[in-house]
Amino acid sequence: MSTTSDRLAAPPGAVSDNLPMRAFVTCGLASLAGLMFGLDIGVIAGALGFIGKAFNADTRTQEWIVSIMMAGAAAGAAGAGTLSYRLGRRWSLLIGGVLFVAGALICAFAGSIAMLMVGRVVLGLAIGIVAFTGPLYISEVAPAHWRGAMVSLYQLMVTIGILLAFVSDSLLTPSGNWRLMLGIIAVPGLVFLGAVLFLPESPRWFLLRGRDDQARTVLRTLRDDPAEVDREIAGVREQLKVRQLGAAMFRGNPNFRRSVYLGIGLQVVQQLTGINVIMYYAPKIFGLAGFGAGASNWATAVVGLVNVLATLLAVGFADRWGRKPMLNACFATMAIGMAAVGILLGLGVHGDFSRYLLVAMVLVFIVGFAAAPGPLIWTLCSEIQPLQGRDFGIAVSTFTNWAANWLVGNTFLSLLAGLGQANTFWLFAALNAGFILFVVFLVPETKGVSLESIEHKLMEGLPLRRIGR
Numbered sequence: 346m347s348t349t350s351d352r353l354a355a356p357p358g359a360v361s362d363n364l365p366m367r368a369f370v371t372c373g374l375a376s377l378a379g380l381m382f383g384l385d386i387g388v389i390a391g392a393l394g395f396i397g398k399a400f401n402a403d404t405r406t407q408e409w410i411v412s413i414m415m416a417g418a419a420a421g422a423a424g425a426g427t428l429s430y431r432l433g434r435r436w437s438l439l440i441g442g443v444l445f446v447a448g449a450l451i452c453a454f455a456g457s458i459a460m461l462m463v464g465r466v467v468l469g470l471a472i473g474i475v476a477f478t479g480p481l482y483i484s485e486v487a488p489a490h491w492r493g494a495m496v497s498l499y500q501l502m503v504t505i506g507i508l509l510a511f512v513s514d515s516l517l518t519p520s521g522n523w524r525l526m527l528g529i530i531a532v533p534g535l536v537f538l539g540a541v542l543f544l545p546e547s548p549r550w551f552l553l554r555g556r557d558d559q560a561r562t563v564l565r566t567l568r569d570d571p572a573e574v575d576r577e578i579a580g581v582r583e584q585l586k587v588r589q590l591g592a593a594m595f596r597g598n599p600n601f602r603r604s605v606y607l608g609i610g611l612q613v614v615q616q617l618t619g620i621n622v623i624m625y626y627a628p629k630i631f632g633l634a635g636f637g638a639g640a641s642n643w644a645t646a647v648v649g650l651v652n653v654l655a656t657l658l659a660v661g662f663a664d665r666w667g668r669k670p671m672l673n674a675c676f677a678t679m680a681i682g683m684a685a686v687g688i689l690l691g692l693g694v695h696g697d698f699s700r701y702l703l704v705a706m707v708l709v710f711i712v713g714f715a716a717a718p719g720p721l722i723w724t725l726c727s728e729i730q731p732l733q734g735r736d737f738g739i740a741v742s743t744f745t746n747w748a749a750n751w752l753v754g755n756t757f758l759s760l761l762a763g764l765g766q767a768n769t770f771w772l773f774a775a776l777n778a779g780f781i782l783f784v785v786f787l788v789p790e791t792k793g794v795s796l797e798s799i800e801h802k803l804m805e806g807l808p809l810r811r812i813g814r
């Protein structure tokens with residue numbers, strides 16, 4: 346999901362309500378980065394059972410096959426800032442695309458578990474880079490008025506990618522061909538690579554590197570009005586005067602440390618909701634309820650579809666209802682969904698009615714996630730950081746997202762075995778309920794508040810929950 350809020354990079358004075366065709370096509374092509382992200386997350390779910398059988402992999406090994414990708418993504422995200430600064434956004438996306446195709450092919454032809462893990466790490470590196478650079482690029486090339494919509498398009502593409510991977514896994518389930526499941530995503534990877542070849546470099550990056558003429562040339566192709574080009578260049582130049590203090594500011598400024606810790610907390614919370622337990626292991630969970638491999642993978646595809654639809658519905662609500670009420674309502678919904686799954690597994694799922702009820706309860710959880718914590722945690726993470734520490738703060742929270750994602754993916758099957766099925770879901774239910782306290786006591790309401798005001802209150806030392814409204 347996005348790491349850059351639409352309001353962050355909005356240069357003052359860039360005003361035009363039209364979305365020029367070329368800017369739209371450029372953002373549309375770049376949003377394929379989101380599709381890559383989603384494919385990567387979704388593809389393992391349907392393949393895991395077959396991989397487990399093919400390599401005789403125990404629970405612990407399966408957890409590693411799933412989660413080693415997130416370790417790669419954490420490393421990719423950690424390096425993505427430097428890469429996209431030094432080589433440019435376009436080259437970073439190209440490198441990400443090449444790694445993506447390579448990773449998919451290594452997985453497809455892996456002759457051993459070790460090789461499969463190498464492929465998953467390469468895929469992870471790819472996605473760490475692409476998921477950082479994609480939204481950054483989009484926010485830099487989209488006209489100011491359209492920035493929010495274009496970044497949302499990217500987020501929607503993530504969920505569509507997950508859905509496509511789930512559907513493709515389902516279609517391939519009767520053949521049991523896990524190699525094809527993992528390899529086929531190389532095809533959209535190649536399409537992405539082709540698309541990136543047509544993308545111009547980001548004008549903002551050109552300005553960052555002092556290449557003003559090239560910035561102007563590109564921007565002229567992306568904007569209808571030449572006066573807008575001049576205004577935008579002037580605005581970006583102003584912004585670039587703000588020096589990023591990063592780690593030094595973290596060491597020296599206790600107030601900044603608080604916003605960095607809040608970013609870390611928000612991302613840990615997002616992952617401990619258990620969302621990726623569903624994304625990676627849904628077919629296994631449906632298997633526990635007695636569904637066969639085919640039905641489990643199709644039920645998982647429904648999960649993917651509901652994830653897309655709920656994300657679509659959610660776009661816009663957060664700016665009307667506010668972050669905190671949305672988060673609280675959704676954490677409560679998710680706690681109910683997880684608790685109900687726990688109860689059903691505890692009672693034992695007998696018969697079709699309870700089986701379908703279990704799927705319905707997983708869907709309740711997904712709707713809750715997609716409607717708020719999914720998109721909003723990313724938005725909040727970019728809103729709470731002060732200007733001079735923004736790059737550092739967002740990089741740290743993005744890294745945390747992957748690290749926490751790794752932790753959940755790496756322990757879920759062991760939790761099922763150690764704690765028991767029902768208790769595992771009860772644990773996630775309790776965590777989701779507990780996150781309401783986190784929101785009440787620590788999360789600020791940032792709806793409609795300027796970033797300057799948030800920064801001012803943070804630096805004045807106000808409690809975190811009061812740095813918004």
Ligand code: BGC
Binds near residue numbers: 507615652719
């Ligand atoms: C999370 C991912 C998750 C995705 C599901 C994102 O907001 O960061 O970990 O897989 O939502 O749609």
